[in-house]
Amino acid sequence: MIRDAFVLPEGQIYLLGHSLGPAPKAALAAVERAASVEWAHGLAASWNDAHWFTAPERVGGKIGALIGAPQGSVIVADSVSVNVFKLAAAALRAAPADRRVILIEDETFPTDGYVIEGLARLAPEVQIARAPRDRLFTDISAQIALILASQIDFRTGAAFDVGAQTAAARRAGARVLWDLSHSIGAVALNLSAMGVELAIGCGYKYLNGGPGAPAFTFVAPHLFDALENPISGWFGHAAPFAFEPQYRPAPDARRFAAGTPPILSLAALEAAVDLALTVPEQRAAAHVATLQAAFLDALGGALPCLSPAARGGHLAFAHPEALALKTALIAAGLIGDFRPPDTIRFGFSPLFLIEPDVVRAAGIVREVLAAETWRGAAHTGVVT
Amino acid sequence: MIRDAFVLPEGQIYLLGHSLGPAPKAALAAVERAASVEWAHGLAASWNDAHWFTAPERVGGKIGALIGAPQGSVIVADSVSVNVFKLAAAALRAAPADRRVILIEDETFPTDGYVIEGLARLAPEVQIARAPRDRLFTDISAQIALILASQIDFRTGAAFDVGAQTAAARRAGARVLWDLSHSIGAVALNLSAMGVELAIGCGYKYLNGGPGAPAFTFVAPHLFDALENPISGWFGHAAPFAFEPQYRPAPDARRFAAGTPPILSLAALEAAVDLALTVPEQRAAAHVATLQAAFLDALGGALPCLSPAARGGHLAFAHPEALALKTALIAAGLIGDFRPPDTIRFGFSPLFLIEPDVVRAAGIVREVLAAETWRGAAHTGVVT
Numbered sequence: 001m002i003r004d005a006f007v008l009p010e011g012q013i014y015l016l017g018h019s020l021g022p023a024p025k026a027a028l029a030a031v032e033r034a035a036s037v038e039w040a041h042g043l044a045a046s047w048n049d050a051h052w053f054t055a056p057e058r059v060g061g062k063i064g065a066l067i068g069a070p071q072g073s074v075i076v077a078d079s080v081s082v083n084v085f086k087l088a089a090a091a092l093r094a095a096p097a098d099r100r101v102i103l104i105e106d107e108t109f110p111t112d113g114y115v116i117e118g119l120a121r122l123a124p125e126v127q128i129a130r131a132p133r134d135r136l137f138t139d140i141s142a143q144i145a146l147i148l149a150s151q152i153d154f155r156t157g158a159a160f161d162v163g164a165q166t167a168a169a170r171r172a173g174a175r176v177l178w179d180l181s182h183s184i185g186a187v188a189l190n191l192s193a194m195g196v197e198l199a200i201g202c203g204y205k206y207l208n209g210g211p212g213a214p215a216f217t218f219v220a221p222h223l224f225d226a227l228e229n230p231i232s233g234w235f236g237h238a239a240p241f242a243f244e245p246q247y248r249p250a251p252d253a254r255r256f257a258a259g260t261p262p263i264l265s266l267a268a269l270e271a272a273v274d275l276a277l278t279v280p281e282q283r284a285a286a287h288v289a290t291l292q293a294a295f296l297d298a299l300g301g302a303l304p305c306l307s308p309a310a311r312g313g314h315l316a317f318a319h320p321e322a323l324a325l326k327t328a329l330i331a332a333g334l335i336g337d338f339r340p341p342d343t344i345r346f347g348f349s350p351l352f353l354i355e356p357d358v359v360r361a362a363g364i365v366r367e368v369l370a371a372e373t374w375r376g377a378a379h380t381g382v383v384t
Numbered sequence: 385m386i387r388d389a390f391v392l393p394e395g396q397i398y399l400l401g402h403s404l405g406p407a408p409k410a411a412l413a414a415v416e417r418a419a420s421v422e423w424a425h426g427l428a429a430s431w432n433d434a435h436w437f438t439a440p441e442r443v444g445g446k447i448g449a450l451i452g453a454p455q456g457s458v459i460v461a462d463s464v465s466v467n468v469f470k471l472a473a474a475a476l477r478a479a480p481a482d483r484r485v486i487l488i489e490d491e492t493f494p495t496d497g498y499v500i501e502g503l504a505r506l507a508p509e510v511q512i513a514r515a516p517r518d519r520l521f522t523d524i525s526a527q528i529a530l531i532l533a534s535q536i537d538f539r540t541g542a543a544f545d546v547g548a549q550t551a552a553a554r555r556a557g558a559r560v561l562w563d564l565s566h567s568i569g570a571v572a573l574n575l576s577a578m579g580v581e582l583a584i585g586c587g588y589k590y591l592n593g594g595p596g597a598p599a600f601t602f603v604a605p606h607l608f609d610a611l612e613n614p615i616s617g618w619f620g621h622a623a624p625f626a627f628e629p630q631y632r633p634a635p636d637a638r639r640f641a642a643g644t645p646p647i648l649s650l651a652a653l654e655a656a657v658d659l660a661l662t663v664p665e666q667r668a669a670a671h672v673a674t675l676q677a678a679f680l681d682a683l684g685g686a687l688p689c690l691s692p693a694a695r696g697g698h699l700a701f702a703h704p705e706a707l708a709l710k711t712a713l714i715a716a717g718l719i720g721d722f723r724p725p726d727t728i729r730f731g732f733s734p735l736f737l738i739e740p741d742v743v744r745a746a747g748i749v750r751e752v753l754a755a756e757t758w759r760g761a762a763h764t765g766v767v768t
Contacts, residue, residue, distance in 0.1 A: 007424040016428050023424035031648055035415045039595055040391040040407035043719070044400050052595060079643020081617025082466060089506055107629065111618035111643065114631035118616030122473055122507055204644070211423055211436060211647035232502030233465025234495035243724065245491065247498035259463020259495065260588070263595035264415055265646035335427070340627065 001287060005275055006208070006352040012333045013361045017349030018182060018314040019337055021208030027271040031210075034267035055266050056214075056235065056257050062273045063207075063216050066281060067180070068190030072252035073218055076203070076269065077235070077261060080181055080215045083200040084115045086256055087217060088146060090227040091175050091198060092119075092126055095145035099173070101127045103147045105136060109154045112179055116148060133158075137165045140172035147174055152182035152312035155339055159187065159310045163194035170195070181205060181215075185276055186313025186350060188285040197223055206313055206349055207276060209269035217256045224252050233258035276351065284350040288313050291348040294355045298362030302369055306343065314347040321375055328374035334364040385671060389659055390592070390736040396717045397745045401733030402566060402698040403721055405592030411655040415594075418651035439650050440598075440619065440641050446657045447591075447600050450665060451564070452574030456636035457602055460587070460653065461619070461645060464565055464599045467584040468499045470640055471601060472530060474611040475559050475582060476503075476510055479529035483557070485511045487531045489520060493538045496563055500532060517542075521549045524556035531558055536566035536696035539723055543571065543694045547578035554579070565589060565599075569660055570697030570734060572669040581607055590697055590733055591660060593653035601640045608636050617642035660735065668734040672697050675732040678739045682746035686753055690727065698731040705759055712758035718748040 007023045008014060014022055038050040047053050060074035067074075077083070088102060102116050120126040129144070136149055147169055152159050162178060169176045178199040183189060185206025191199060197220040203213030219227055228249065234240045235257035238248045249255035276284075292315055296305065303317040319325050319342060326338040336346045348358065368374065391407045392398060398406055422434040431437050444458035451458075461467070472486060486500050504510040513528070520533055531553055536543050546562060553560045562583040567573060569590025575583060581604040587597030603611060612633065618624045619641035622632045633639035660668075676699055680689065687701040703709050703726060710722040720730045732742065752758065 007420075009425065009427060014427065020423075020428040020431075022427060023419065028419050028424060031415060031419045035407065035412050035594070035652065039404075040412060041393065043393060043398065043406060044404040044721070046595070047404075078462065078466065079617065079645075081619070081643030082462065082615055085615045085617075085642075093506070110621075110627050110629065113629065114616045114618060114621065115642075117631050118612070118614045121612060121616075122477070122614040210419070211430070212644040212650070214646060215643070228502070228505060230502045230506040231466055231469045232498045232505075233463065233469075234498060235465070237494075237498065243494050245494065245497065247501050258469075258499075259465030259599070260596045261463075262598060262646040262649035264652055265648045266596070268419065268648055337428070 001351055001354065002275065002278060003352045003354060008352060012335055013357050013364070014335050015346035015348065015361060016335045016337055017208070018205050018345065018347030020204055020211060021206060021272070021349060022352060023210070024208055024272050024275045026275055027208070027210060027268040030267045030271035031264055034264050052263050055263065055270065056261050057254050059266060059270045059273060060216060060253065062270070062277060064218070066273065066276055067184060068192050069218050070192060070221060073221055074216055075253045075256050076214045076216050076266065077257040078215060080179070080200055080202050081111050081115050082231070083215050083217045083256070084112055084148070084177070084179070085119055086229050086231055087177050087198050087200060088116060088119055088148065089123065089230040091146045091177060092123070093228060094226045095175070099143055099145035100125050101129050101141070101143045101145060103129045103131060103136065103144050105133045105149065106130050107133070109150055109179065112148055112150070137168045140169060140174050142173065144172070144174045147176045148179065149176055150179040150182060151187065154182055155343060156316050157307040157311040157314045159312045162189070162196060166195045166197070182312055186285065186288050188281045191218060196220065203269045207269070207272055208351070209272040210265060212265060213269040214261060214266055217253060219253045219256065221252070229256045229258065231258045235259060235261065279351060287350040288348050291350070291353055291355065291358050295346070295348070295358040295362050298359045299365060302366050313349065314345050317344045318342055319344060324374055324377050325368065327377070328368050329364060332364050332368050334361050385735050385738065386659065386662065387736045387738060392736060393719070396719055397741050397748070399718065399720045399730035399732065399745060401592070402589050402729065402731030404588055404595060405590060405656070405733060406736060407594070408592055408656050408659045410659055411592070411594060411652040414651045414655035415648055418648050436647050439647065439654065440645050441638050443650060443654045443657060444600060444637065446654070446661060448602070450657065450660055451568060452576050453602050454576060454605060457605055458600055459637045459640050460598045460600050460650065461641040462599060464563070464584055464586050465495050465499050466615070467599050467601045467640070468496055468532070468561070468563070469503055470613050470615055471561050471582050471584060472500060472503055472532065473507065473614040475530045475561060476507070477612060478610045479559070483527055483529035484509050485513050485525070485527045485529060487513045487515060487520065487528050489517045489533065490514050491517070493534055493563065496532055496534070521552045524553060524558050526557065528556070528558045531560045532563065533560055534563040534566060535571065538566055539727060540700050541691040541695040541698045543696045546573070546580060550579045550581070566696055570669065570672050572665045575602060580604065587653045591653070591656055592735070593656040594649060596649060597653040598645060598650055601637060603637045603640065605636070613640050613642065615642045619643060619645065663735060671734040672732050675734070675737055675739065675742050679730070679732070679742040679746050682743045683749060686750050697733065698729050701728045702726055703728060708758055708760070709752065712752050713748060716748050716752050718745050
């Protein structure tokens with residue numbers, strides 16, 4: 001893989017790329033260039049000269065190339081939360097009048113559920129229904145306009161069949177908004193082939209785009225005209241710099257941009273996506289599987305694995321003192337994360353990890369479990 | 385002033401700080417540190433260790449200190465467009481049921497109007513009314529819930545009386561959402577003393593926070609409980625990292641955050657705000673007035689000035705070949721901007737400009753006007 005393209009912590013194994021990917025060296029250089037050259041010396045002329053204006057669609061196009069989305073169908077803008085709001089609102093407005101229900105997982109990634117709650121408060125005709133993840137696509141009522149679903153369960157890492165579930169929803173007359181935050185960069189995706197119509201995702205996990213990197217929005221071309229961005233800001237206008245008095249949406253996914261994009265953060269993301277494009281997604285996904293198999297083999301069942309065979313980039317393990325164990329592992333040189341109440345997660349980012357890393361990581365887990373000195377320790381601090 | 389704290393273009397006079405402020409050296413250093421130290425070496429632990437989690441409220445608090453807003457009342461998040469949407473939607477929901485109208489300027493800064501149009505499409509009970517800027521506060525009907533107003537006219541630079549207009553609206557039972565994008569950093573503001581209840585603004589103009597810097601949102605403390613953010617993402621949750629299944633808003637302006645913030649862009653903004661805080665706003669505003677007077681005096685009426693005596697940081701001038709003139713001025717070393725059809729704007733940013741700059745700038749205008757060789761030239765390119 002392309003390990004040397006990253007700054008990695010010395011003496012530690014970073015299995016936390018599913019939370020915040022490490023810094024590609026090219027991303028650091030890109031931020032430095034955007035700040036110290038394009039901003040400091042190019043000043044406002046850089047909107048044209050350094051192609052800042054077209055960055056949302058340009059970086060979107062590169063992300064589209066990673067996930068099998070046609071040109072013009074992906075835009076980089078705002079955060080996952082804001083993008084869920086925009087697409088869910090747009091899908092509801094475009095749905096038949098007798099379909100007013102958004103179906104979400106019982107235990108969805110929290111911000112997705114929070115945002116749908118807020119949308120329903122604003123637009124009282126929107127109703128929310130909830131179902132367990134494994135029944136989200138099994139009994140789709142005639143009132144359901146939209147199903148909001150993550151491909152990957154953020155706790156267990158379980159992966160769902162995007163193509164089959166999208167087809168099931170469409171047969172029942174519903175659309176699906178896919179949250180690909182825990183997928184992109186670790187799972188091979190071809191949105192066109194899978195029939196995906198709507199998706200959003202994150203730039204700072206397996207894409208390694210930097211802390212709080214802008215998120216992406218995908219809209220299938222046949223829906224461009226039908227979907228209206230409720231946050232109709234000037235960057236989504238067909239001619240933002242004509243200063244027309246009325247809003248006129250851009251003809252493609254650009255209409256899902258809103259305000260002026262954060263250029264410095266976007267510069268880091270673009271370099272990270274350029275790097276990801278050097279490794280075909282099929283090969284990256286195969287490497288994830290190789291890393292996970294090597295880790296589990298070396299672990300030898302020392303911790304019970306919660307992740308099924310069909311899974312994304314991370315593995316989840318149960319331990320009754322998971323927070324204390326996570327802290328002890330970090331002290332021993334292995335960085336993973338904790339999710340309440342009793343789960344430890346390890347992410348197997350494909351671009352910078354190699355098999356010896358994960359074999360050594362499994363060894364650290366076994367050594368720490370054997371030591372037992374950490375048990376019962378008090379631990380505080382914010383979850384990351 | 386503190387000119388040496390900025391990277392300024394050599395051999396050119398930058399009167400474009402009302403569009404994109406130049407780079408404070410400390411902001412470049414802060415971006416470098418956030419990327420190459422906090423991200424590259426601190427990795428995900430920097431959410432705690434480098435205080436990324438609290439950046440939106442911390443930087444918001446610093447902006448609040450600039451504009452007379454109490455602690456907890458300002459948050460940095462998203463763009464101006466997204467923040468207009470959030471606050472306008474919240475204000476409408478909190479208004480009496482018989483007040484459903486949002487009043488906007490006939491010729492408001494376009495994105496503000498676009499966003500209100502989008503909100504009205506999503507929430508059909510919302511109605512839009514328009515009035516000329518000078519009649520926005522003179523005849524406020526009983527149906528008006530909210531008036532969206534810029535303190536500064538982005539074309540002419542005209543400044544309006546925030547305190548008096550807010551009071552007029554409140555007497556008529558309406559609220560005002562102030563767009564302070566063209567004010568902050570150039571105009572002395574005390575939101576508490578002025579009775580302001582709702583405001584949003586931009587980080588990249590006179591605040592010099594970098595291209596597409598995140599924007600700010602102000603909510604007066606007596607409205608914290610009454611206003612709901614329609615984009616209820618996890619960063620606005622009272623306990624984002626508890627991963628609670630239901631949304632529970634933060635008790636103060638933090639509830640107007642939504643998704644994960646773009647940390648690299650936020651780092652630049654924070655350093656720029658720290659720099660702005662070293663100059664009292666009253667002194668900065670007085671320096672703007674001094675610079676403008678010196679420029680107009682040296683210009684000697686060579687161009688007709690469109691800006692009234694009560695004005696913000698920029699001056700506007702009319703010329704029938706304004707675009708060609710702007711281009712010729714840049715070639716001669718004076719950077720301003722053009723707004724269709726016939727306006728040239730010059731921004732008098734207080735922190736890095738000194739009187740000799742603007743006297744020389746006026747000299748360049750006079751020299752170019754006298755030369756006349758540029759007239760009738762064809763000019764294309766995107767407006768910045």
